[in-house]
Amino acid sequence: MWKKQVESVPGYDFDYSLARWAFDPLTKLSREERWIEIPVKLTNGSHVVRIQALGTTKRPLFEVRSEDEQSKEDLLEYIYSIFQWDRDLNEVHEHFQKTNLAELFTTHFGTPIVKDFHLYDCLMKVIIHQQLNMKFAYTLSTRFVEQFGYCYKGVWFYPSPKRVSELSYDQLRELQFSQRKAEYIIDTSKLIASGELDLERLASLPDEVVIKQLTRVRGIGPWTAENWLMFGVGREDLFPKADIGIQNAMKHYFDLESKPDHQKMIQLSKGWHPFRSYASLTLWRSIDSI
Numbered sequence: 001m002w003k004k005q006v007e008s009v010p011g012y013d014f015d016y017s018l019a020r021w022a023f024d025p026l027t028k029l030s031r032e033e034r035w036i037e038i039p040v041k042l043t044n045g046s047h048v049v050r051i052q053a054l055g056t057t058k059r060p061l062f063e064v065r066s067e068d069e070q071s072k073e074d075l076l077e078y079i080y081s082i083f084q085w086d087r088d089l090n091e092v093h094e095h096f097q098k099t100n101l102a103e104l105f106t107t108h109f110g111t112p113i114v115k116d117f118h119l120y121d122c123l124m125k126v127i128i129h130q131q132l133n134m135k136f137a138y139t140l141s142t143r144f145v146e147q148f149g150y151c152y153k154g155v156w157f158y159p160s161p162k163r164v165s166e167l168s169y170d171q172l173r174e175l176q177f178s179q180r181k182a183e184y185i186i187d188t189s190k191l192i193a194s195g196e197l198d199l200e201r202l203a204s205l206p207d208e209v210v211i212k213q214l215t216r217v218r219g220i221g222p223w224t225a226e227n228w229l230m231f232g233v234g235r236e237d238l239f240p241k242a243d244i245g246i247q248n249a250m251k252h253y254f255d256l257e258s259k260p261d262h263q264k265m266i267q268l269s270k271g272w273h274p275f276r277s278y279a280s281l282t283l284w285r286s287i288d289s290i
Contacts, residue, residue, distance in 0.1 A: 002072050003065035005054070008085035011093065012060040013110035014053045016285065017083075020114045023134065025142050026156045039117055039157045040078050042071060048153045049075055051083070057110045060085070082115050084234060092278045099271040104253060104282055111282045115234050119199040120192060121158040122232030126224050127184050128177075143175040144185075164189035184219025191217065203233045230277050239276035241265045249283035 008014075018036060021027045029036035034053035039046065047066055055061030062085075066075050080086070089110050096105040105111075116122035128144060129137035148159040148167065164186060172182035191197035197217065202210050207229055214225040226240040240246060247259040254260075254268060272279045 001065065001067055002069050003063055004072075004076065006062045006064055006076075006085060007055075008060035008062065008083070009088045009090075010058055010060065011089045011110045012085065012112055013057045013108075014060060014062070015057070016108070016111055017114045018053075019288070024138055026145055028155050037153075037155050038079065038082065039152070039155045040075060041118060041157065042074055042078070044068075044071060046150075046152045046157055047071060047075060048155045049079055051079065081234075082117060084112065084115070087112070089278075092275050095275055096272075096279070100254075100268065101272070101279055101282065104286055108282050108285050111278065111285055113230065113234050113236065113277055113281060116231050118158065119203060119228075119232045120161055123188070123199065123224075123228050124158060124164070124185060126227045126231070127188065127219060128181065130181070130219075130221075130224060140175065140177065144172070144177075147171075147175060161189045161192040165193040180219070188217055188219060199232075207235055207237065230280065236277045237274045239265075239269060239272070239280055243280070245287065246280055246283050249287045252287060253283065 015031070015034065018029055018031045018034065021029055021036060022031060027036065036051050038049045038051065040049055041047075047068055049064060049066040052063040052065070053060070054063055064076065064079055066072070068075070089112060093105055093109060096102060116125065124144070125141050128141045132140070145156050145158055148163060148171075149157050150159075151157070167186055169179065169182040169186060172185060173179065177185070188197070192199060202213060205213075210229055210233075211222060211225040214220045214228065215222060221242075223240050223242045226238045227243075229235040230238040230240075241262045244259075247265070250256065250265065250268060251259045256264075260268065269276065269279065
């Protein structure tokens with residue numbers, strides 16, 4: 001067992017991150033005790049890393065701990081990439097103080113990009129969640145992982161692309177997946193398992209290139225590609241205009257008579273670049289309790 005205390009750049013709302021991760025029944029965490037256990041896959045196997053919050057939003061401090069001493073540096077590097085503790089969110093806050101979202105960013109100060117734990121897992125979850133209400137979406141992704149993934153030290157791990165590529169469509173249909181969604185999940189996994197679709201390589205390319213390449217894959221549209229870039233890769237300038245949650249949040253915040261169309265959303269979002277992902281997250285956050 002090893003542990004290390006880590007400071008984040010001031011202005012990081014870890015409690016919001018916990019609240020967002022808590023939407024997923026598969027995530028092992030405690031909002032009251034302020035910890036989360038992260039499933040990490042390295043070349044030498046599966047690991048579980050616990051992150052315990054010790055500080056506040058203004059002065060963030062965390063304890064990171066896990067068991068494999070030999071993998072300590074690799075695990076720390078991985079955790080840093082997930083939490084982005086070196087990202088100065090005060091810069092983002094100051095940017096939005098000059099925009100029409102100034103009040104929103106003051107109310108929800110320090111909202112980080114809440115990344116998923118693995119690129120493949122994120123893509124599978126986003127495909128599964130397409131065009132579904134949140135409750136049933138998480139029901140399906142939970143069934144998928146519990147049926148075909150594995151539990152290690154009490155933490156759930158998604159199945160590998162190879163494992164999913166070998167499934168039949170009927171195996172997903174039995175879990176209440178539609179035929180098309182079963183095809184999207186398995187066929188995309190086949191592309192990844194064969195190396196034809198390289199998510200690590202995609203994650204190094206510009207947003208517009210990634211969106212163009214991903215949307216060539218059957219079952220992946222702009223909404224899916226944009227959400228994968230935001231939550232899988234951690235990109236900062238995504239604004240999924242087709243997202244109903246963002247439309248509802250903009251309707252509420254800007255006191256509109258109806259949900260804005262794409263042209264209205266573009267008009268209202270002028271000045272948000274290059275941090276539109278933070279605008280998207282903060283808009284989502286604003287309606288979590290509505």
